[in-house]
Amino acid sequence: MSKNKIDIKGSVIHNKIEVKSKFDAEFRRFSVERDPQAKFEEFRALLERLHRLRDIAFLVSYIDPSDQDLLPINNDDNLRRALVNAKPLLRVIIQRKGDSLEELNGYGTIKPRNLISSILGGTPGRTKTLAISNPHDFRQVSSIIDVDIVPETCRRVRLLKHGSDKPLGFYIRDGTSVRVTQSGLEKIPGIFISRLVPGGLAESTGLLAVNDEVLEVNGIEVAGKTLDQVTDMMVANSSNLIITVKPANQRTVAPVRRGSFSRNSQVSSGSHQSHTTGGSDPDDQDEIVDLTAAPNLNESHSSEDGILHL
């Protein structure tokens, strides 16, 4: 599984780092290559194998040699950081998910509490702070994208639904927007956000607001389209919705719009990493259940659980 070469003997080779990992009362000693491109997933898989953690949800952290803080390893970046800082060896602590105090209280140096208060406070029971999830438990629900391409007055927002049952939670309406053109001010029909559903995805991101003008949906301009068409476009893209809006509070400084209104706007050119499609579109994979009793002769797509993920 792991492509990293593992030297169990632990011989000190310049290019390798000694690792000592602890889970419950068990220790493992091994080494990994000092690879600036180390992958967290591979490292994690290695630990899983060594500690036989196949069915256990666990968290990985290490003790930073400089200040003895317990810090998490949960992505490529902090793994690499850990490998760089590891002197003389990398001490890895593996904890069951949920057992870790740091998970609840945050990592890093805990600021020494006021000495007096800690003495006077009597009860050492820490005040229950708000539980904050680890970054790896977060799910991206929205982002501002293509900041370098989209004009300052516009904002391109991506809403990711990810199968959560939280509604997208916004409504759109017809309206008129005033644009500055060569022939002076011009009133153009446009599509606007009319309201946000409290608790919906759109409201919780804070990136969309009532009266924002919708300019594009997934890279396609909405100019000349009816409200129903725009609604249908948004629904069709609802799993990975990218809307370019002109925020309401900036509309007064609207610049002259460049170029023509083609099907694909200039605003969106070059930004197409944002909407992945094609055969491998992860958002659009249909589920196929094969119920034919006969063995599927097409080996490449046979699957143990009968579900083909294409």
Add this chain to the structure above:
Amino acid sequence: MFKFIKAKGPHPSAERQKLQKDLFCYRRTLQHGFPHKPTALAWDPSLRLLCIGTATGAVKVFGRPGVEFYGQHQNPIPVTQVVFLPNQGRVVTLCDDNSLHLWEVNKSSLVEVKCQALEGKLKKISTMCVETAGKHLLLGTEGGNIYLLDLSSFTMTPDIIYQDVVMQNVPQDYKLNPGAVESIIEQPEHPNHILIGYNRGLIVLWNRDDNTSVKTFVSNQQLESLCWHEDGKSFTSSHNDGSYMAWDLDENKPSNEPVTTYGPFACRAIPKIVRRELNGKPLIVFSGGLPRSSGSDKYTVSVIHDEQHVAFDFTSKVIDFLVIDSKTEEFDDEENTVTNGTSNSEPDALVVLAEEELVLIDLQCKEWKMINLPYLVSLHASAVTCSQHVSGVSEELWEQLKEAGKAQTNNIYSNRSWPIDGGRLLCSKGSTPRRELLLTGHEDGTIRFWDAGGVTLTPIYKFSTAVFFTGDELEEAVPDPEDVDEDWPPFRKIGVFDPYSDDPRLAVKKVVLCPLSGTLVVAGTAGHVVVSKFDTEVLDGEVKVTTMNIVSDRDGFIWKGHNQLAPKQGEIHQTRGFQASSVLQLHPPAAVTACVLQADWGLVAAGTAHGLALFDYIKNKPVMVKCTLNPNDLTGSGDTPISRRKSFKKSLRESFRRLRKGRSQRRANTETATTPNSPPSRKTDDGQFSPLEAKPIERQVEARPVDDSMSSFVRCLYFARTFLVNAQNTNPTLWAGTNNGTVYTFTITVPSASKRETDDVTCHIAKEIQLKHRAPVIAIAVLDGSNRPLPEPLEVEKGVAPLPDTTQPHRVIIASEEQFKIFTLPAVKAFCKFKLTAQDGARVRRMAFATFTCKNPDTDATHSEIDLLCLTNIGDCLVFSIPDLKRQLNAAAIKREDINGISSLVFTKSAEALYLHSSSELQRLSLSATSATTARCYLPQPVGENEDATSDAGSEGERQENQSEVLVNGNAEGTVDADKTEEVRENDEETLHNVTVSSSVGDITIDSVKDYLGSD
């Protein structure tokens, strides 16, 4: 072949672009059926043409079957009157806005040449009359004056017949203001004498040469219409009180007492009367005139001749009527310059234009039977609920069907030929006409078969499913000519328009015809499916009824909708034609939402809101049911989209509230205005209306819910013999798509022909495909190894189509409302897709395939390809190449508001489409550049008097050119250029619906590129 032009990459090659232009072209061609809301009727006795104007500003001229010219006013307002300029092929129309328009038949369309608007209230035109000389048009007005319009310049002349001048010679005792001009008619043989009838009963015979009144007649009833007798020395007037009277020019008084046919009690007005001589005896035809008390809900035209008297009783309002003369045989019609009603011809037929249908009554025939219409047939005799286009009907079935149809209408119609026979066809000789059928399903459970291969859409045959079910009054009411009521007035029901349905459950939802086996399947609203076979022998016997319970595996399901229809017990007599062999009733009896027939396997599949059923109609045995309901949802909400209805109700309520609010506010405003101390300020006004603006129309943006009450709807079904289990053998399969993007596939084992009668058909579920985007699945089709859709059942066996290519893997196209997606079989691996909704915001409503052909002028080789046709919810017709799904054509065909039009559209295999333009009329359009059904006709050059001789000469040349072609009428598969010249334009439609032959450059999104790359 022509593989090299298949563009690799998103940019089509120049060659492909040229080919696109040769293959694809959007045109609106013909209109079939009866015009919506007709308002005016006219007849040209010399050219024998009929003209109809409508409430939407359309003008249509009809001659012999196949001769049709359409025009459309720029302003779509009602046409109130039309008159022909006899023998010129020109029409003058009067519109509701008091404007006059001159139309001319130009090649194959009717074009507006000139237009003149009259202003002023007193100049509101009430009646029009064309001079026999054809120089002027006399315009009678509401104000009482008569104006003259010069027809050559189409401008008003200074000559005006003032009412004051006419009144000077009126007897002193007539003190009234005579009112509006009701009627102007020229005296036969004396073109200088015109008879002017005024509203208040004054009738004046006016000499136009010396501007004097020759004679004055006064009636004490309000005048409705006037009509000369054939002798030219007497005339008849009809009046407001339902009476008419005859006048002699030599006397001042009526020659006899006023006749009130339906008196003595108060009667309704007679808006029009015609008196002619038939076989030496007077023939009187008038509309209305019924007693006020009893006949108030009837629309009649009464015909009185000798002893015979019939009040023809129409189901819709009578707009106008005409009496057509027989053709005078002595002359060629070109030389036959008939003056108004003075020919030696006899009244031949009565033409009645009612609001919903046209009826011709044969006056020569003793029983005054109807004449079978070759065109202008009311499609909506009962409301159209579904339609299906069938091509490739065998000659044998066609003839037998026609025979069977003739037998059905035998005693209803007169045998004589169609009397409206003006114009000429560019046609005949040689090639065979296309055998295409249009099947329309109706609200009353009937299926009508129409000949849809030519210019005229004529009814062929009718099949009724109502006879297989018992109901209150399901017996068909055949208009029986013997059924003349003994009571007075002597009513006789006439016409075919019957808007009343006996039982809404009978309404046809789906109709499928296999023309090769002569099998017809009709599926209706009460979950019933009637399977019938064509037979030329009479059949007496019981029809087997089978019930299949779709929700048998769901406990606790409660159906709250309508009951199923009760099948008729005992023997049913079935005449030759389609005869039901089995009736399938689905439980719950929700409307059938999808239905397919596989005549080769003897199977029928039907889907409803709850699931689907597969039925073996050879053995009359159920094969399989599959419930598509979500196991957690057993509400059995039925087929009514409750949420939608609720929201509709809500929106209605809201709009009423808004209306009421607006009204009350307006009233409040006027009240405040009247109170002196509080001048209504603008500010408060705005404030009051702001609540209306505060809640504009808005749309919720939300992903499709996983569970929806409508998700179980079976939207489409499809039979195919393809690779589903493995890549080695093809199997009979059934595919079903639902409203939430699920596709169920089944394998079927059909016993071999020898064991078909004994062994059972079995069916097992094979695969379930859940489309991630969950949009309703609209259509499914399998492409063979050469990317052609699989042939229809029996097509291979009958040698109509070649065997499908099984050397290459098959692919399946699954069209959902949002996208087209192609999967390879048997693995169901995504191959390529086109996300229409994500790009255009338009949803797929219909998918079909059609063959496009064109000839390469350089090599003379014929190129032919099959493409995918698509109709969207905004009324666009799209053409995509297969299997790469590249957009080839995008034409805005139907207005997006026209929901009925969009939902009724059917594509044909030759890339034409038909949709309901109105409830009674079909519009035909073509997406192919080379094949279209167009009216190929012309008017013989009218004699003289044509001012625009130059322009006419030009078109004449064109005509001769066209005449040299040998063509079957309507089957215009000739050269492209010839077709282009024949193109029918609807002036304003053409500008409304812009067409783009897409070079597909504008269509590229990164999505499509990625799709393309991903597909390789």
